[in-house]
Amino acid sequence: MAMSEEFPVKRVAVLATDDVYGGNLMSCRDILHGIQFRAQRLPGPNLEFSLLSPDGDSVRSYSGASIGCDGPLDDSEWDVVILPHVWTKPEKLETLSPVVKAWLKPHLEQRKLVLAMGCGVYWIAALGFLDGREATTYWRQHDNFTELFPHVQWEKDKVITESENIYCAAGGNSMADLMLNLAIRLFGDSVARGISRDILFDIRRSYDFAPLRMSSQRSHGDRLIEQVQAWLESRYSEEIRLADVAQSHGMSLRNFARRFSAATGEKPLAYLQRIRLEAARDLLVHSDKSIKHISLDVGYSDSSYFCRLFRTQVGHTPAAYRKQFSD
Incomplete structure (x- = not known):
């Protein structure tokens, strides 16, 4: 379906770095593909999404799998930014920090929608955009993050937090729920129903969303x-x-x-x-x-x-x- 100016494309970027949790990264990609497939068949905006690495090259997941990316972190504008979980220590994330922070900061300043899972929240906290706000992260890193970012209100018992335009998920199922909510926000219930029915049918959450x-x-x-x-x-x-x-x-x-x-x-x-x-x-x-x-x-x-x-x-x-x- 050809897109017109009346229905602008919704653009979503997914950050990929070495030591990324591959299951989380590819789950986000598969759900976005499902959203795109369904949105194309409805009148209204379409979806474009890309996996982006700091230099545009493939990344190696924490389990050693090579994952191809669509391009580098550049000055392109995105409507939504997704930050998957990275299975590594915060000290290693700091080595990538200048590149990722320089790319992410304008999107946070423009109040773009940002979704982070687990240690993906590191980049937001390091920029100071969670100071005085609620956030959650992977439980193993909670104490480290509390020490690194003492001005953030870390909620260890919450699997999802929301602070204006920033959403954090502590685990895989809660991140899948955020992706379903993204489908609702961008394209409405009909697209979200398809995703829920075909991809997320087995989720039975124990928290309020x-x-x-x-x-x-x-x-x-x-x-x-x-x-x-x-x-x-x-x-x-x-x-x-x-x-x-x-x-x-x-x-x-x-x-x-x-x-x-x-x-x-x-x-x-x-x-x-x-x-x-x-x-x-x-x-x-x-x-x-x-x-x-x-x-x-x-x-x-x-x-x-x-x-x-x-x-x-x-x-x-x-x-x-x-x-x-x-x-």
Whole structure:
């Protein structure tokens, strides 16, 4: 399908260095290929992606496999940067640091979307873009990274962290989830459904992922409302009274509703409902829980109300939505 100016190409770069974890690198490549294959068959933007090494030459994975690359790190612009796990000590990463940092820094400054797995987060932390922010990494390197980058809020117990445009994954399955989320963000649910059905069908995660889809509404600059959003995203499964939320954050209900809507473009109740429904969508796809159980897990004690709300907001019943990913 020929691309037009109306539908610009989405460009994704995947960093490859010696000692890269080959399984992670090639998994990213295969998922991107699947996204590209499906996006070509839909109206809208297409996808281009490349594996890039510092000099454009092949790299050797930590297990000794030679992996060919598509080009060097140059001044080309990318919409998304992916930093796979590198199975080596931080001291060795430092030898590549000047080249990689010079390439990565402009993308971080321009707030491009950056996904990092395990020790791939090293490059971001070394540039200082995670100072004062949450991040996670491969568990074996957690203590080393904490010592190297003490200003980063390292979350050892989290497998995924999100800080504005930067997403970190601690392991392979969580990185695959970030890749699925990338498909949703760039090309929508239909492309992501194909990827989930054909490539990631066996993932049954034990962590909450839905709030990552909400991050685009947390860059408005109202720090108090950002705190409320983060609170709602971490407590949505509980019984929540918005009057209590407003009071606990030092606002009247009326002022809270006005300020929240001004910052996010959405009423607080609608935002809470959307968090819950996003969580429900993920559970429907990535768990075997019953619909009644899912309803309770996302904060609705009345499963009939949950089903009606889900159908109204998503356009399908929960059962029909789940079936799309299993057929």
